[in-house]
Amino acid sequence: MSTLTFAEVAKQQEVLLRDRPLMRVVNYHNTPRSEAADLEQGLQRYSKDFTSVSEDDLRGYLETGEWHKPKPGLIPVVYEGYRNGYDVMAPLLEKYGFIGWYFIITEFIKGAVPDQITYAKGHHIGMQTREYPNGRYALTWEEIGELSKKHVIANHARNHAELSGLSEEARRAEIFGSQEDFRKNLGHPARTFASLRGPAQNEHPEVDTAKLVVEAGFEFVFSNYRIQRVGSGAPNAT
Numbered sequence: 001m002s003t004l005t006f007a008e009v010a011k012q013q014e015v016l017l018r019d020r021p022l023m024r025v026v027n028y029h030n031t032p033r034s035e036a037a038d039l040e041q042g043l044q045r046y047s048k049d050f051t052s053v054s055e056d057d058l059r060g061y062l063e064t065g066e067w068h069k070p071k072p073g074l075i076p077v078v079y080e081g082y083r084n085g086y087d088v089m090a091p092l093l094e095k096y097g098f099i100g101w102y103f104i105i106t107e108f109i110k111g112a113v114p115d116q117i118t119y120a121k122g123h124h125i126g127m128q129t130r131e132y133p134n135g136r137y138a139l140t141w142e143e144i145g146e147l148s149k150k151h152v153i154a155n156h157a158r159n160h161a162e163l164s165g166l167s168e169e170a171r172r173a174e175i176f177g178s179q180e181d182f183r184k185n186l187g188h189p190a191r192t193f194a195s196l197r198g199p200a201q202n203e204h205p206e207v208d209t210a211k212l213v214v215e216a217g218f219e220f221v222f223s224n225y226r227i228q229r230v231g232s233g234a235p236n237a238t
Contacts, residue, residue: 003203003204004203009225009226012226013225013226022072023053023061023067023072023073023074023075023227024050024072024073024074024075025074025075025077025222025227026042026046026074026075026076026077027077027079028076028077028078028079028085028089029078029079029080029082029126030080030082030084030126030127030128030129031078031082031084031085031088031089032084032088032128032129032131033084033087033088033131034129034131036088036092039088039089039092040092040095040096043076043092043093043095043096043098044096046074046076046096046098047096047097047098049071049072050071050072050073050074051069051070051071051072051073051074051097052073052074052097052098052099053073053074053075053099054099054152055152055191055192055219055220057069057073058073058075058220058227058229059219059220059229061073062220062227062228062229063229074098075099075101075227076093076098076099076100076101077100077101077103077194077222078100078101078102078103079103079156079194080103080104080105080108080125080156080160081102081103081104081105081108081109081138081139081144081156082137082138082139083132083136083137083138083139083143084129084131085100085102085139085147086139086143086146086147090147090150090151093151094150099150099151099152100147100151100152101151101152101154101192101222102144102147102151102152102153102154103154103155103156103192103194103222104139104144104153104154104155104156104182104190105123105125105156105157105158105159105160106155106157106158106177106178106181106182107119107123107158107159107160108120108123108125108138108160109138109139109140109141109144109181110181111138113134113135113136114135116135116136116137116138117135117137120137123159123160123161124160124196125160141185141186144185144186145185145186148186152192153182153186153190154190154191154192154193154194154222155178155179155182155189155190155192155193155194155218156178156193156194156195156196157174157175157178157193157195157196158173158174158175158177158178158181159174160196161174161195161196162195162196162197163175163195163196163199163209164199164204164209168208171208171209171212172212174195175193175209175212175213175216176212176215176216178190179216179217179218189216189217190218191217191218191219191220191233192218192219192220192221192222193213193216193218193220193221193222194221194222194223195209197224198222198223198224198225199223199224200221200223200224200225200226200228201213201221201223201228201230203223210230213230213231214230214231217231217233218230218231218233219231219232219233
């Protein structure tokens with residue numbers, strides 16, 4: 001199986017957009033308080049034309065191609081697991097009626113506070129601001145638990161690694177290990193997965209990443225060009 005060219009992917013997306021209701025994904029990473037006004041302005045604008053999307057909403061849409069809400073869906077994706085995703089972004093999302101999809105790097109969350117900036121620098125995490133005097137820039141599991149009551153908590157692997165470049169053992173540790181972190185700290189695995197650089201399921205057929213993603217119990221994979229439903233989810237996923 002060869003990797004699709006950009007033109008081939010664009011053609012596929014053209015067909016999907018023609019035949020199905022539009023669903024938009026907007027990506028966020030670090031959301032510092034200094035940018036809160038701009039973030040709010042954007043969400044306020046989106047709220048006029050889009051509505052929220054839960055994982056069950058997404059499942060129904062991908063299964064049937066039908067959308068039963070009066071506005072198209074918007075998925076605000078908040079990557080990495082920055083503390084300001086809880087302090088700054090979550091209240092704004094809730095103010096404008098959106099469900100945030102938080103993709104968490106579990107080792108970033110587990111790291112000791114004094115080591116978080118060093119870890120970020122070594123794992124492609126753009127730590128652009130220094131707004132917390134106590135040096136904690138990652139979410140805690142307690143904050144993630146609070147977010148999970150209103151938002152989607154998704155999996156961004158264990159160490160923010162580019163999976164296609166790893167050994168089979170390391171890929172398994174990234175995928176299954178991060179699911180175990182979710183089970184241990186939230187009581188259930190994540191249903192949704194995205195890895196660094198955003199490859200789609202089966203985009204790298206020369207490695208077994210796609211098989212591992214399904215075996216680990218993920219239902220959805222987010223990538224640069226698409227959202228895919230790849231399985232039915234782990235039996236105890238909620």
